[in-house]
Amino acid sequence: MDDTIAVALRVNGRTFQGRCEPRTHLADFLRHELGLTGTHVGCEHGVCGACTVLVDGRAVRGCLMLAAQADGAEVRTVEGLAAADGTLHPLQAAFVEAHALQCGFCTPGILMTLVEVLNDTPDADEAEMREALSGNLCRCTGYQNIVKAALTAAKAVSGVRGA
Ligand code: FES
Ligand code: FES
Numbered sequence: 001m002d003d004t005i006a007v008a009l010r011v012n013g014r015t016f017q018g019r020c021e022p023r024t025h026l027a028d029f030l031r032h033e034l035g036l037t038g039t040h041v042g043c044e045h046g047v048c049g050a051c052t053v054l055v056d057g058r059a060v061r062g063c064l065m066l067a068a069q070a071d072g073a074e075v076r077t078v079e080g081l082a083a084a085d086g087t088l089h090p091l092q093a094a095f096v097e098a099h100a101l102q103c104g105f106c107t108p109g110i111l112m113t114l115v116e117v118l119n120d121t122p123d124a125d126e127a128e129m130r131e132a133l134s135g136n137l138c139r140c141t142g143y144q145n146i147v148k149a150a151l152t153a154a155k156a157v158s159g160v161r162g163a
């Protein structure tokens with residue numbers, strides 16, 4: 001008996017449909033059903049932030065949300081950050097410039113967390129950036145370059161920060 005369910009949602013501006021088990025979480029659905037493997041899965045219990053995506057504009061843990069709960073939602077993943085012509089999102093460009101990519105596994109989740117910050121509060125200061133990043137674990141070289149990149153991107157996006 002087929003006990004899978006149908007899930008339809010928009011991801012990065014495109015409509016996707018797929019089937020999955022009711023217990024499938026959103027991150028696995030994105031990766032295994034839609035082939036969007038930029039979203040990573042680390043702890044799978046809401047701690048590391050590697051699975052962070054935007055759902056209807058809010059940063060959520062893809063491992064804590066069922067795919068079924070995202071039915072009909074607008075999802076944005078790391079694959080949707082760059083423009084169609086390949087131009088990097090200001091945050092991605094800032095990560096390259098500041099050498100903030102580091103291990104890479106955590107980067108997609110970190111980017112999506114920061115995209116929400118830039119969308120909501122583009123004039124966020126360092127303390128606010130660090131607070132926002134507190135839900136994304138980085139075990140390699142710390143957060144210095146990540147924060148530096150976030151502030152550079154904020155400056156590019158808002159144009160309000162001084163040099
Ligand atoms: S994999 Fe979702 S928070 Fe770690
Ligand atoms: S960026 Fe992955 S552990 Fe630091």
